Amino acid sequence: MSHKKAFELTPKEENFSQWFDETLFKAEILDERYPVKGMYVWLPYGYEVMERIMDIMEELMRKTGHRRVYFPGVVPESVLGREFRFIKGFEGSVYWITMLGRGQAPERLALRPTSEAIMYEVLSRWIKSYSDLPLRIYQIVPVYRFETKATRPMIRVREIAFFKEGHTFHATYEEAVEQVNLGVRIYREFYDRLLIPYLVVKTTSWDTFPGARYNYDLFTIMPDGKCLELGSVINFGDLFARTYNLKYMDRDGTEKNVNTTSFGVSERSLAAVIAIHGDDRGLRLPPEIAPIQVVVVPIPIKGSVGEVMSAAERASSLLSEAGFRVELDDSDDRPGYKFYKWELKGVPLRIEVGPKEARGGYVTAVRRDDGSREEVPNEKLTARVGELLEEIASGLRTQALEYFESRVASASSIQEIEELVRDKIVSFPWCGRESCGHRVEDRVGYSIIGYEENELAGSGASCVVCGGDAPHRAWIGRKY
Ligand SMILES: [Zn+2]
Numbered sequence: 001m002s003h004k005k006a007f008e009l010t011p012k013e014e015n016f017s018q019w020f021d022e023t024l025f026k027a028e029i030l031d032e033r034y035p036v037k038g039m040y041v042w043l044p045y046g047y048e049v050m051e052r053i054m055d056i057m058e059e060l061m062r063k064t065g066h067r068r069v070y071f072p073g074v075v076p077e078s079v080l081g082r083e084f085r086f087i088k089g090f091e092g093s094v095y096w097i098t099m100l101g102r103g104q105a106p107e108r109l110a111l112r113p114t115s116e117a118i119m120y121e122v123l124s125r126w127i128k129s130y131s132d133l134p135l136r137i138y139q140i141v142p143v144y145r146f147e148t149k150a151t152r153p154m155i156r157v158r159e160i161a162f163f164k165e166g167h168t169f170h171a172t173y174e175e176a177v178e179q180v181n182l183g184v185r186i187y188r189e190f191y192d193r194l195l196i197p198y199l200v201v202k203t204t205s206w207d208t209f210p211g212a213r214y215n216y217d218l219f220t221i222m223p224d225g226k227c228l229e230l231g232s233v234i235n236f237g238d239l240f241a242r243t244y245n246l247k248y249m250d251r252d253g254t255e256k257n258v259n260t261t262s263f264g265v266s267e268r269s270l271a272a273v274i275a276i277h278g279d280d281r282g283l284r285l286p287p288e289i290a291p292i293q294v295v296v297v298p299i300p301i302k303g304s305v306g307e308v309m310s311a312a313e314r315a316s317s318l319l320s321e322a323g324f325r326v327e328l329d330d331s332d333d334r335p336g337y338k339f340y341k342w343e344l345k346g347v348p349l350r351i352e353v354g355p356k357e358a359r360g361g362y363v364t365a366v367r368r369d370d371g372s373r374e375e376v377p378n379e380k381l382t383a384r385v386g387e388l389l390e391e392i393a394s395g396l397r398t399q400a401l402e403y404f405e406s407r408v409a410s411a412s413s414i415q416e417i418e419e420l421v422r423d424k425i426v427s428f429p430w431c432g433r434e435s436c437g438h439r440v441e442d443r444v445g446y447s448i449i450g451y452e453e454n455e456l457a458g459s460g461a462s463c464v465v466c467g468g469d470a471p472h473r474a475w476i477g478r479k480y
Contacts, residue, residue: 038151038158120244183233201450283346304355425477429461429470
């Protein structure tokens, strides 16, 4: 069975990391064999999935008043350098252009490591008065970071190929706070649509993005039990305004600093989709982002080729006319080969048409999420397929949530955290004091992922360290 081997994967539970790499390659998402470490080639199928993910993001950005822009991918050191004053160690992860053609560059240029500096330099010329605010823009561009830790496709890369970064500018700090809450709502809806469970936390003061007032991070839990950061929403207050001279003339005739925020997601969103929904047979794509939602597989036997093929063609064109993304696999491959292939690619629904189906006026539908089969009469085909795709989405969501819940636990003492943290992400009551937070981190050996602010207020919970009133629910555990 050579075809079986071509589609075979290491079981996900046995070795998640190997399963992930094999799936990316065999399902034709990425080719890792690019001669620059930490950078990957996106294959047509992977690109199509990613495009659909970014389409959801763009829809959410546009409907909340953000407009797309493009800023160049290189930034002079003199501009970026101002940012270094408060982002320590950042310089070491920048790709520098030192040559221009055959000559030495008069000034080093950085390949876009992040866009704050690039944008703020220009925006200080756009923003003059209160009437120019608020301003909400975003771009989807690659960013470059010289990661020194072990690189992993989509998860820890040196070229983030799909970085969606939003940048917003506001007259007051309160408006920036509102914007951050909006950013969190956008990311919630985004990951809800990808059927990915997540945790939204505020990061501790000692782990906050350098220079930011505060930030929220979204995390999910990967199949190896480690947390993966999926997105970040940052309130800079007027920090960048002071660095990049971003000022506006207010109504009262005085000059004030602009308040700014930024928020970003990347192809880690697809990494989460693949890792969390995938199984030992390969991808299981949510119908909304699947390039092919339904694959029609004719199963002719001798003497029935004509009627089977025309029944399969009819089913395929009916579904296609109804707006589903359909593929009719009428290649010469054997049906078993086709099953493996489309399962590996995560197509949510397979429609089988054999001689019995062709004569009986029905098709057999097989769900990718749970493998269940049902006979669907031809006259109900389009309506039932619509329902099935919704059921598949909800099946994937339920399974993902069950996994997520099996990986979290709550503790009420440090000792309990130490026991549970071995294979879970653990929550505990925290008073909010830095000294208590550090104490837990030192004892447990991991950093606090973040905390849900005032989530336990009024509950009578007491801090696992000092025993004092604990309004916050903090989270700790292994992370990428
Ligand atoms: Zn405490």
